[in-house]
Amino acid sequence: MATIKDVAREAGVSVGTVSKVINNIPVKPATKAMVENAIKKLNYEPDVYARGFKMNRTNSVAVILPTIWNPFFSELAYNIEKNLSSFGxxxxxxxxxxxxxxxxxxxxxxxxNKVDGIIAITYSDIDKYVSTNIPIISIDRYFSDSITYVSSDNLTGGKLAAEELVKSGCKNIAYIGRGSKINNATRNRKKGFVGYCEENNISYKVCDSLGSSKEFDSILNNFLIDNFKNNIKIDGIFTITDEYARDVIKRLREFNIKVPDDVQIIGYDGSRSSAKDTIEISTIRQPIELIAKESVSSLIDLIDKKEVEKEIVLPVKFIKGYTTK
Amino acid sequence: MATIKDVAREAGVSVGTVSKVINNIPVKPATKAMVENAIKKLNYEPDVYARGFKMNRTNSVAVILPTIWNPFFSELAYNIEKNLSSFGxxxxxxxxxxxxxxxxxxxxxxxxNKVDGIIAITYSDIDKYVSTNIPIISIDRYFSDSITYVSSDNLTGGKLAAEELVKSGCKNIAYIGRGSKINNATRNRKKGFVGYCEENNISYKVCDSLGSSKEFDSILNNFLIDNFKNNIKIDGIFTITDEYARDVIKRLREFNIKVPDDVQIIGYDGSRSSAKDTIEISTIRQPIELIAKESVSSLIDLIDKKEVEKEIVLPVKFIKGYTTK
Structure with missing residues (x-):
């Protein structure tokens, strides 16, 4: 394969001049033409990796997710990659x-500088390692006033879920979801739900915990026994994610509770497992495409040392599935 | 942040000696100790990116998939990343x-050399660009005798699907799936199914096409009208993937056909949309973890210029879901 030296020899110029042309640094038009002809003739492909090394850019971004094996994260990663790809x-x-x-x-x-920046969804305690020196976008997680975070409008989402349950005839509603010890924007889903209930004098219950998922498992189990086993005390449920909604539906099947006849359920996320999939559970849909787009464009602004808004909150909407009337 | 020069100065040795220690090239034990102490004292982090550049290794692998937004590909990518990560x-x-x-x-x-190698699932015609010069592992796609491909045992899978349908009482079975013009290992699913039917004198139909997905859409629609609209002519279906199985089940709902009472269905893949998900459709399960593991270890052998088997075919098994009796 042709090297930069071969191109320089062919064009009759120095390696430095070839490098200038490749990196779009102005040279005499005639020189530029000679170099470009030599590049064409030798079918030379400038090594972007080496350029990245020299210019301190790798043109790569690390995306940290809990797991790609999940409909929400795979839809999000799909959209992030598409957006990154459009920026090369x-x-x-x-x-x-x-x-x-x-x-x-x-x-x-x-x-x-092995990656240009990071887009992260993280629930662990990495605050002290994250500084403004590195371009980072946090999704759903507040670190500090200096780190940009992008999230759906969790507060409105929680309100909307309560409102929709009430509109469909529910009188006794509940919030179900395991919280996180860190300052996660998803906390606002519960806050919005509870706020709506209190403002409107709606009877509500809360089943949550900041403990491990194992601990929450037994808390949830007891909550469902208390409220469904002998008689049905709840007629509407809002779960922190669609995954929790599916889990609750499965557990309620064991008590012969029918959805949406006995209890209506609204989840949160509205992700689909593939582009062909349809949304089956009634849900508060996150604008996943927009979250990906805003995360990527803000990250690129950060890499380019531009000013970026510190808090980007994007609108949600209710999507009716089979789990509400 | 400390540089390699700072370390050299601190240790009282040349930059070249520090580089040797970092790259595990033998130096005098006393010198090594001095360099290691200096690295520790200055909290120096060797720049792996620069090392990769020099040693022609990036320690990164490109994984090309049709889309990560799909349960099978996201489960596969999850496992590939885990395996790659275990190799740093x-x-x-x-x-x-x-x-x-x-x-x-x-x-x-x-x-x-901007990536060390590629793991690809591709259905497009890139044969002429793929050479043995680059370390590449193909999943489910045969390129040439010189390129390693990894796949599940599609032939046995197709046979097994036909056998299971017959064992559950089906008399008239069908294969449904869009094929691909390229030499895709998934073709063997149909081959195994048809082979079993012919060997055992089972009545079977085939609904396939090498055309676009739009073309196949109308072919499938006509096939279902012919075989289900007025009277049911088929009591067992094997679809090329679980995604097709879900699609067929949805379409049959419109004719009021009940699964598995009126027709039993077996898919292929057995992927779940997350680790918490359960397999609902009866299916021939691909050994996704093993495919990921074998793909990564074979790719690393190729990168290390070791001999690698050219065809790695991994065992499948039948998993009973709600779509068979």
Whole structure:
């Protein structure tokens, strides 16, 4: 394969001049033409990796997710990659599985300029490692006033879920979802739900916990026994995600509770497992495409040292599925 | 941040000596200790990107999939990334959406050593660009005798599907699936199904096409009208993927055909949309974890210039879901 030296020899110029042409640094038009002809003739492909090394750009972005094996995260990653690709950038994908050390590894990569920036959804406690020195966009997670985060309008989403349940005739509604100890924007889903109920004097219950998923499993089980086993005390449920909604539906089947006849359920996310899939559960849909687009364009602004809004909150909407009347 | 020069100064040795220690090239034990102490003291992090540049290794692998927004591909990518990570390698993920030019872009990256290798699931015609010079593992696609491909045992899978339908009482069975013009290992699913039917004198029909998905859409529609609208002529169906199975079930609902009472259905893949998900459709399950593991370990052998088997075919099994009796 032709090297930059071959091109220089062919064009009768120095390697430095070829490098200038490749990197769009002005040279005499005649010189430029000679170099371009030599590049064409020799079918020379400038090594972008080497250029990235020299210019301190890799044109790659690390995307850290709990796991790509999940409809919401795979739809999000699909859209992030499409957006990055339109800017000529590559996506390095990391399944953190909430493992702090693998998240820190990618933060170190960004500090060492091995990636240009990071888009992260993380639930672990990495605050002290994240600084404004590295371009980072956080999805659904508030770090500090100096780090941009992008999220759906969780507060309105929680309100909307309560409102829709009430509109469909529910009188006794509940919120179900495991919380997170860190300052996660998804907390606002519960806040919006509870706020709506209190403002409108709606009777509500809350089933949540900041503990492990194992702990929450038994809390949820007891909650469902209390409210459904002997008689039905709840007629509407809002779950923190669609995944929780599916889980609750499965558990209620064991008590012979019918959805939506006995209890109506609204989830949150509205992701589909593929583009061909349809939304089956009534849900508050996150604008996944828009979250991806805003995350990528804000990250590129950060990499280019431009000013970026610190909080980007994007609108949600209710989508009716089979789980509400 | 400390540089390699700072370390050299601190240790009282040359930059070249520090580089040797970092790259595990033998130096005098006392010198090694001095360098390691200096690295520790200055909290120096060797720049792996620069090392990759020099050693012609990037420790990254491009994974090309039609789309990550799909349960099968997201489960596969999840497992590929886990395996790569255990070797200290990163996954650059590309949604090709069967777009040849984006596939070629990654092949060019591999040729230019911007990635160490490629794992690809591709249905487009890129044969002439793929050479043995670049480490590449193809999943489900045969290119040439010199390129390693990894697939599930599609032939046995097709046979097994026919056998299971017959064992559950089906007398008139059908194969449904759009084929691909390229030499795709998934063709063997139909071959195995048809082979079993012919050997055992089972009455069977085939609904397939090598045309576009739009063309196949109307072919499938006509096939279902012919065989289900007025009276039911088929009591068992094997679809080329679970996604097709779900699609057929939806379409049959419109004719009021009940699964599995009126017709039993077996899909292929057995992927779940997340680790918490359960398999609902009866299916021939691909060993997704094993496919990921074998693809990664074979690719690393290729990168290391070791001999690799050219055809790696991995066992499948039948999983009973609600769509068979």
């Amino acid at each position: 950038m590559k996506m390095i994908l990391c399944n953190s599985e909430d493992n702090q050390s693998s998240e820190l590894e990618y933060i170190t990569m960004a500090k060492q | 390698m990163k996954m650059i993920l590309c949604n090709s959406e069967d777009n040849q030019s984006s596939e070629l872009e990654y092949i060019t990256m591999a040729k230019q």
